[in-house]
Amino acid sequence: MYLAAESGLRDALVEILNTCEQPTSSAGPLNRTRLHAAVIQEHKGLKEVVSDMLVWKRSLAFLPAGSDNDWTTAIHTAAGGGKVDVIHTLLNHCPDCREMLDSNGRNALHIAIFCSRANMVSYLLKPTKWDKLIEDPDNDGNTPLYLLASSIFGAMCLWN
Template identity: 50%
Template sequence: MEMESTVYAVKQGLRVAVRKMLGWKTSLAYTHAGNGNDWATSIHIAANEGRVNMIRELLFHCPDSLEMLNSNGQNALHVAILNYKTGVVRFLLNSKESHNLIDEPDNDGNTPLHLLAASDWISVPAKLRRRASTKQE
């Protein structure tokens, strides 16, 4: 029941509620939500919904939640790119730990950089363009 409440609060962007829940029990940020072999954590849900404020709140209480993977082996940057959440992509790329996210392959071997290159996004964030050009050298 606690996890469902946290997921609902994250999905709805209820920052104060999320803050109180994580202040009470930080492990809620790491719990899997979903069914069977298809699950995610709160940071994936926030990325999917485009909720930068929720990601900020999660990272404030649980900084290492940025490294969490969903059932597909994807981090929050994978999820944000796949769901065209530009604000989340920018926020995550500006985080200190973004270099850990960019090159992390999912279960299919795709990094966020691969997903971005294969997408139909018109503008590729500058940080990823620079990263892609240095990878090819």
């Protein structure tokens, strides 16, 4: 299942999901789940692969990947990659994952700012969905608003 998700083989993934009552839950490299593998990759049908997996098992959106001291979730991975359509799909299936934090206490907005993903920052700043996240400090006490204002990326956003 991991390899099908990583490769974007939607037909194979759907076949596995439909025929295996309980596919194994073994993780891939860096303790990544099959959902992380799909989100990381760039392939056609990414949004559909993510949706198929979340229909099968919503809890995948909440599983961490990485080590005990340095981990992240699928929403953080999508935010860092600037994949707005994947974030939209994740939130349609699991709206609660919006407030998830990584091992550094960062939400998806923190990650989008760190990675200079203008499209993602713009999406995440829509007030009806993310208004509280702008004020959440990470483990270092930095809020996304502070990070945005103090970064070169923030200065570019303000001037455009």
